[in-house]
Amino acid sequence: MGAVAMNGPQLDPLELEALAKARERRNRPWRLLAASSVLAVLSLIVAIASRAAAHSAAVALSRAQRDQQRVERLTQALAKLRQASTQDWTKLYAPYPLFRTTLQTLAQQAGIPTLRFTDPPNLTLPDSPLRIQTIQANFNKVELTKFLRWLTLAQQQIDRLEVLGLDLQPGDEGWTITCKLGRWEVKP
Known part of the structure; x- marks a missing residue:
């Protein structure tokens, strides 16, 4: 049987195993998984904050619409009173x-x-x-x-x-x- 010639220094099988494991760890996309997990958590936080802001805005809009209706009714009542003050009250x-x-x-x-x-x-x-x-x-x-x-x-x-x-x-x-x-x- 002949020996296979390798270029470079000969490595011991334990060193080869350690190098293989190191290369395998480098090939794993754990950084990508960690980054995507962080992005998912951040987008969930932003979505929750956006929903809360939208709800607050809807409540504020509803309150403003009620206030506007109340102001319009009061304005109409005031206009009627002003008109009544210039008209003959018997009419x-x-x-x-x-x-x-x-x-x-x-x-x-x-x-x-x-x-x-x-x-x-x-x-x-x-x-x-x-x-x-x-x-x-x-x-x-x-x-x-x-x-x-x-x-x-x-x-x-x-x-x-x-x-x-x-x-x-x-x-x-x-x-x-x-x-x-x-x-x-x-x-x-």
């Missing part, structure tokens, strides 16, 4: 002769077939030229959503309409509701 608080008819029509629009009225005494102050014209609407076996639609329509249709009292009683076939409404007007 502004003129009686509404179609009070009952309008409420009945709006009830039909809201899907309420029957609506009964009672007339409680109007509220007056002795020294005031104004009174609160009151009317009590009585609903029997009505859906709550239809009643709320009627009330919304009434407040949109009739200026200065206020809810003075409300009694809700649940029933088997719907709600029994008594709603006392009023609006300021000039005494007759």
